[in-house]
Amino acid sequence: MPKYKFILSGGGTGGHIFPAIAIADKLKEMEPDSEFLFVGAKDRMEMERVPQAGYPIEGLWISGIQRSLKLSNLIFPCKLLSSILKSKKIINNFKPDAVIGTGGFASGPLLYVASQKNIPCLIQEQNSYPGITNKILASKVNKICVAYEKMDRFFPADKILLTGNPIRSTVKKINPERDGANAAFKLDPSQKTLLVLGGSLGARKINDLISHNLDTLLGMGINVLWQTGKLYYENLEKQFGAKQNEHFRLLPFIKNMDDAYAMDVVISRAGAGTISELAVARKATLLIPSPNVAEDHQTKNATALVRKQAALLFRESESNEVFLQQIETLLKDRSKLEKNIDQFALPFAAEDIAEEVLKMVKKNG
DSSP, X not given: OOSOEEEEEOOSSHHHHHHHHHHHHHHHHHOTTOEEEEEEETTSTHHHHHHHTTOOEEEEOOOOOOSSOOGGGGGHHHHHHHHHHHHHHHHHHHOOSEEEEOSSTTHHHHHHHHHHTTOOEEEEEOSSSOOHHHHHHTTTSSEEEESSSOXXXXXXXXXXXXXXXXXXXXXXXXXXXXXXXXXXXXXXXXXXXXXXXXTTTOOHHHHHHHHHHHHHHHTTTOEEEEEOOTTTHHHHHHHHGGGOBTTXXXXXXXXXXXXXXXXXXXXXXXXXXXXXXXXXTTOEEEEOOOTXXXXXXXXXXXXXHHTTTSSEEOOTTSOHHHHHHHHHHHHHTHHHHHHHHGGGOOXXXXXXXXXXXXXXXXXXX
């Protein structure tokens, strides 16, 4: 018999999936005899990523309501009812000691059913502005783990714990030897290096900005390490591949992020998980939020840092001249930005959340 049984649900994007996996990994480390089950949305990326991480997963027929008038909205009530019924079946069969949600549509029906059965429930909110699923669940769950201060604007204050976002374990290697990191990418260690990130798939606007300004950036006397994302690499490699040298590298994806985060300054999207990693790594960063995400939460995440002078912000609607001015400020104010972003660093989020889950289970008897 397993000591404890846990169900975790989070999906739709990596920002929901990877925290759930990190929490499960930490619970497994703390309680090796435990049993785990994930619940996600059918046909979403969690159905592939979770099994790759070594955990079983069940899928619900669920998706969100589209903001525009679409026929898919008409079948949402059917999907919701189907997901609630399947969640009841999953919980009755698995009999979890606790249920953990990290956001995404599948976590809504599952945690609703679990809370109705008085099973200890915890949700983890990655962003400074909560998603709709976690807002709805807040009144029903036992604990809410958050990554930003002043979240009592959205959630009951007595349920909130400031834990931060679970991040990849490699990022906790905060200060790797910089010369060694440059050598890993065959870059000149005598110059500062700008790391450009747009996520695993890539960010069109960030790639357009670097494409347009690459010669100008290199003319500033810096190296450029550019992760294009898999979707954009082939075309960009045709344009810029031949220009690669000790001052410029073009890659579709960077696996060794501990070396990448040893670079001097960063351009990045403003996803919650990425910001948490940048804070732990103490990186001076120019954040370029995607305006195409729910509730515009990337801009809200970035603004929370800008208020504390912990990052710079460039909006996609701004001019190229503003972009170059922000790059100059990024290089000039590097030390100040590194110092200020450190206040957002919470490197032990997965451990703290796992410990809180175990407290709930033991208290429940």
